[in-house]
Amino acid sequence: MHGHAALSPAPLPEKGIAHLAGKLDRAVGGFVEAVAAALVLIEIVILGAGVTARYVFHKPLIWSDELASILFLWLSMLGAVVALRRGEHMRMTGLVSRVGPGARSLLEALAITASIAFLLMILPHALEYAEEERFIVTPALEITNAWRAAAIPVGMGLMLLAACFRLLRFGSLRPVLLALGLTVAFVLLFWLAGPMLKPLGKLNLVVFFVGVVALNVFSGVPIAFSFALATFGYLALTTATPLIVMVGRLDEGMSHLILLAVPLFIFLGALIEMTGMARAMIQFLASLLGHVRGGLSYVLVGAMYLVSGISGSKIADMAAIAPVLFPEMQKRGAKPGDLVALLSATGAQTETIPPSIVLITIGSVTGVSIAALFTGGMLPGVVLGVALCFVIWWRYRGEDLSHVARYSKREIGKLALVALPAVSLPFVIRAAVVEGVATATEVSTIGIAYSVVMGLLVYRQFDWRRLPRMLVDTASLTGAIIFIVGCATAMAWGLTQSGFSQDLAKIMAAVPGGTWGFLAISIVAFIILGSVLEGIPAIVLFGPLLFPIAKQVGVHEVHYAMVVIFAMGIGLFAPPFGVGYYGACAISKINPDEGLKYIWGYMLALLIGLVVVAAVPWISTGFLKF
Template identity: 70%
Template sequence: MAAVQHSHAGHGGDAAVPPPRWVAALDGVLGPLIEIPAALLVVAEIIVLMAGVVSRYVLHRPIVWSDELASILFLWLAMLGAVVAFRRGEHMRMTALTGMAAPATRAFLDVVAVAAPLAFLAMIVGPALEFAEEEAFITTPALDLANSWRAAALPVGCLLMLAVGALRLLKVADWRHTVGALALVAAVAGGFWALEPLFRGLGNLNLLVFFVGLVAVGVLAGVPIAFAFGLATFGYLALTTHTPLLVLVGRMDEGMSHLILLSVPLFVFLGLLIEMTGMAAAMVSFLASLLGHVRGGLSYVLVGAMYLVSGISGSKAADMAAVAPVLFPEMKARGAKPGDLVALLSATGAQTETIPPSLVLITLGSVTGVSISALFTGGMLPGVVLAVTLCAVVWWRYRNEDLSNVRRATGSEIGRKFLIALPALALPFVIRAAVVEGVATATEVSTIGIVYSVLAGLLIYRRFDWSRLGPMLVDTASLSGAILLIIGAATGMAWALTQSGFSGQLAGAMAALPGGAVMFMAVSIVAFIILGSVLEGIPAIVLFGPLLFPIARQMGIHDVHFAMVVILSMGVGLFAPPFGVGYYAACAISRIHPDEGMKPIIGYILALIVGLIVVAAVPWISIGFLG
């Protein structure tokens, strides 16, 4: 899931002054200079990967350098995307607590959410430059290029983020917030630096100070999650170990450079594309004609539509943005309460986390080594189980719905809508068949979906708004950069935890739990529900997946079964208020106030937990079709 909370630093007050004109002018120039290359990199990746598929499968003459070039471009896309996200205030933050604060406090914390990342970037840019210089001694095998061409993306990205962050601070209306935030961040950094001799003697208690205390304070104060992780890891390595800091940059590079993660931006773009071309609307319209006359029918359609769209886009934000605007107006016209709508939308977000090509599945496969195609196969049925439990709640809530004004669609209407929806309904099966038949890898298959969607939009649905293409590519780069920077920072943090010996201690403690595999599974469910709500799904998976999967294997739990339980648990936490950031994304997309959905969502969350327990108790649901 990729949910974003925008930070709008600075609110008026008696000290409010408009920013100097040169600041706005400079920002206006810098924006396109970053956004245009980022958008072009998304296009370049699509072309390179599609060329690889065509040359290998159609022409039987593989391009040996395509993966290499894609890898070089990918790190630049990730870093420029992260810069775009930082400029727009779109890096993932937990704003549940800051949202409850008084307006002046909230405005101050919004500025801290810019100042703290600047501190991390200022400290990491030196090691990033050193890392890029070291990579000059390595050359790529096919293109014979120095690896520094790729690694240079890291220091360039950091410098650009420093520039846009400084401009954001200059644009803050109340200069006292800026001065106060910078002073606070400097005081905290100085205090930690002064305490270095104390930290050196604390041993593994430092893990609590940095990875529990500092991360918790940062995340709860609204500092973007990637930078909260980065600050904690940098502080731990700099103040308690003798590890060269370029090692941290190397681990971040490793986390962000996994070629399988290249499917993240491409599936994000595919999600935006199916909404723009009308494919999502065609699917929803067909489902509504089938079930619109049933009590709670459109709620069943919402569950089914999210299942189908998730099988195409991989991005929860894209799924919700494709389905909600199509269904909600008619559901409201039939008397559905806004709170119930956003509650069910959030619940379906959690329910469909395992439906391929979920970005969380792709991330988990990349960090744990579990087969992506096995995860894609295993993820279908758990989503159905949770859909059934959600539908049971829908049936109960809408059993007395008044349908006297609802007209039942005729057979010919259903048939016509089915024919219109058929190209859209076929897309999930095209994507799955391409992976299973070996036409394309899990990374490449998104390009087949993109080409299919473009052709369907142009030739069948005749809906293709060329003017939206540029903003969609920039949005793709921004969301991808935000996700990938979190993965990079979490990879660095997971490495530091492993080096400290914590992972071994955790493994020992989990393996020693009474009750064996059943207790281990139960503890994992509770842990990932909590982690999903506080950390977001992807960082939770990157941090704890590599630690817990080996223990699960020792206990005889199948990798794919454990993956489904972990991902669904994390999804429940991600979409459950008051902390779940996915819930607030659903509210933002629906334009419904979060307070309205708090009560209705309780029933749906309980239904999800029941479904989750069934999936955990019956391994066949996850692994029955693996063959």
């Protein structure tokens, strides 16, 4: 679930300095958006050319990966600028949305000033880092690495500008001044407390990585900046580590070539919706199951299974499906609350379905084979789907279907033909990765080419005017995701340096009950982490620490990945904290309170499904032998 639009008060007509800031913001922002959108397009072309050169002409391009990786860091940093400008960084708004308007304004301003504080403190070190990288020459293109590393200080500088413009246009001055005062006070307080913090040793981990992170996250500061502030404070005040190292870790986290799959799959998801492929899939499923009791609810489960994971954003998956299915379901008497509860539950159920961004992230931070994760993720999703279908069957067993028309075999056949190219796309993608035709990153370009051809030739639905918007949205979401991965990588490194991971390993390995005890504790921990942190940051932080322990206690890493992802998914979509649930409500335009009485049945079904997946390792690993 990715950041909600900021809950700021309605904009007032801008006068004076706010008007000027608005003009400057639009000029700078428009330029950054154009460059970021162009970078998404260039990445698609470079990777597509790489696949073509290797498979069609048998002459691999030596430089394509290197150029793609240089541009990817620029795309991620500029995307993070776009996301900051649009208020789209992931944040927890549970508390912010529950307080009065005055407190809300203050918290909104604090979210901006806290981000500014981090950017101001890190910028000199980012410049120094880019300067140091000047002496390294890249192997294939033979240019100085400063071209790549410069993305970090440039991106941070532009984020600083965007955040300042947002403050200047804030509408009312009082919350801004209060927030600035509070931020400066906090920074000074920590700086003065530095000498007293050093002797505390490992207690500092609690102060920074629990205290500072929790304070920031619950105040609505974007999660990436919450992690970054805690890590910066910890390294600056309690260790002798030069802070340029933190910038290096941030860079390392954002530069895994595997993560290049993120923008491409996000764009592919947008394409599937635009070309009408998603609609074709859903209409076909509806013709098959529409006349069964609760039929359209089964269609929702099936459609999320097929579409899921391709866009990389659960919100995008839901947005492709809900508008097509919900009106018809409501016509048949389904309660809005039940619809939004089921939509949230399918969001958690489909987290392991390839090519999910969470799987790609796990592969990138733990080194588990992505082809193995893609193979292992299919069946566990089915198990949880069956658990959900059981609840649907129970709830709709008395549904009146006298007015529902059945489709004839001929109509179903026709819709099947129309949907065939769309339904086969997920299988084309999975087959290409598992068979080794293309890497997880490259396969997305095959998917994009396939969707463009289908949209132009088969579905005759291709709105060229929407492309620029889609490219900018892709850049923004990519920036929000990758910047979190970078900040979480720096934080995970800080935790490892402190010896925390060794302590954690000892505690977790000593859990009574051996393998089962370890799995049970992991499930509880990740449900809690998922509800507060969202999936990707939780994985980047704890994946590298826990996967080796899982191996020690005899849990297969693919099996462990599935258990952890589902636990996190349940946390992410379970109210009251789970941001995924509020995302589902926002898309369906249904009040969150309406879904509460329905969602617990689905969550219970998911938990039972998760216990089954955890107890039967074969479900995750059975197909790996073939």
